[in-house]
Amino acid sequence: MFEPAPRLLLGLLTGFLFGFFLQKGRVSDRRVIVGQFLLRDFTVMKVMMTAILVGGIGVYAMLAAGWVQLAVKPAHLLSIFVGALIFGPAMVFLGYCPGTAVAAAGEGKRDAWWGLLGMTLGAAVYAEFDAACTRTLRAPVDLGPVTLPQLTGVPAAVWFAALVLFAWFFFRWLDRRAES
Amino acid sequence: MQLLKRAFWSPYAVGAAIGVLSWFAFLTAKRPLGISSAFVRLVAWLEGLAAPAHVAATPYLAKMQPVFDWEFFLVIGVALGALAAARLGGMRSGEKPSGRRIAEALLGGFFLMIGARIANGCTSGNGISGSLQLALSGWVFFLTIFASGVATALLFKKEVR
Numbered sequence: 001m002f003e004p005a006p007r008l009l010l011g012l013l014t015g016f017l018f019g020f021f022l023q024k025g026r027v028s029d030r031r032v033i034v035g036q037f038l039l040r041d042f043t044v045m046k047v048m049m050t051a052i053l054v055g056g057i058g059v060y061a062m063l064a065a066g067w068v069q070l071a072v073k074p075a076h077l078l079s080i081f082v083g084a085l086i087f088g089p090a091m092v093f094l095g096y097c098p099g100t101a102v103a104a105a106g107e108g109k110r111d112a113w114w115g116l117l118g119m120t121l122g123a124a125v126y127a128e129f130d131a132a133c134t135r136t137l138r139a140p141v142d143l144g145p146v147t148l149p150q151l152t153g154v155p156a157a158v159w160f161a162a163l164v165l166f167a168w169f170f171f172r173w174l175d176r177r178a179e180s
Numbered sequence: 181m182q183l184l185k186r187a188f189w190s191p192y193a194v195g196a197a198i199g200v201l202s203w204f205a206f207l208t209a210k211r212p213l214g215i216s217s218a219f220v221r222l223v224a225w226l227e228g229l230a231a232p233a234h235v236a237a238t239p240y241l242a243k244m245q246p247v248f249d250w251e252f253f254l255v256i257g258v259a260l261g262a263l264a265a266a267r268l269g270g271m272r273s274g275e276k277p278s279g280r281r282i283a284e285a286l287l288g289g290f291f292l293m294i295g296a297r298i299a300n301g302c303t304s305g306n307g308i309s310g311s312l313q314l315a316l317s318g319w320v321f322f323l324t325i326f327a328s329g330v331a332t333a334l335l336f337k338k339e340v341r
Contacts, residue, residue, distance in 0.1 A: 003249045010208055011250035015257020017201055018213060022258070023265035024186075025194030037333035043191045048308060048322075050195025055202035056312035068206040071309075073300055075316040080306070083299025084321045086291055088328030092337055094288025097303035098215040098296060099258060101289065106259025107266040111277040111285045118289025123219040124227070125290075126297040130240035133298055148314040159314055171192075 019103045028103035030095025049167045060156045072145040079137035187269040214305030216296040218255040221247045
């Protein structure tokens, strides 16, 4: 029923920091999230891209040093595409994603409490259809747990360099435009 | 302490902090950050209390053992951390949502989780943790939710009520 207590405490601490950062980053505010999808407020994109780049460069460096192993999810492209096509619009209407809904609910935002109830019901309904989903949506297109460097032969360092350059120029352009 | 009391931080600083936190998760828990599968664990536990035979007969729920794992406690931590950050920053929120907003949040949450489980991960597990590992699955998810979300917002969500 329970994993060992030290590991649970580690999860609690990691989650505490995650929730703290999400709130300080304003992404537990649904106006900020909907504002991102309306292309009026790029806070969500700035947080996510910076997390991906800082996180990714560090994790690949630790991978090279032999300290960590990757945990890549399989590329079931059809199910990921279909799931994301449901997830994106639902995120606009709820105004949160799962992590930011938990953060907003913790802060006391009551609409997020209803969101968590809906999410729990969604998980219960999905559980009844997981086997069917695997048969119809996962089996047809399964490329396995593949990364972009493995797929393309372009090294991770080149991917990160390109993404850093893109993010740097794009966000600098956005921030300058916002100032003027 | 001054920093903790500031209402908000720069989005770049927050993104960098979440990036470093993901190093910590890989190093200590040997797992990336993720949220949505904890909801399946919650369901597996609740249904296990009410209908253990059904859980045993449903492989997707039966495999969620132990129910209370690192990620389950991570989700509890997220709620506590956000509460601490909001209170330290002097933010309080307790306004009552309208009936319309309750329906929107309930239905939105329902389909959000259906989508997350079909895609085998949410904005954290696929969007951030998958993308930072340069996983093809993560980037396909990230770009698809962004495109479909923008299209939905521009069509149906001119104002945030």
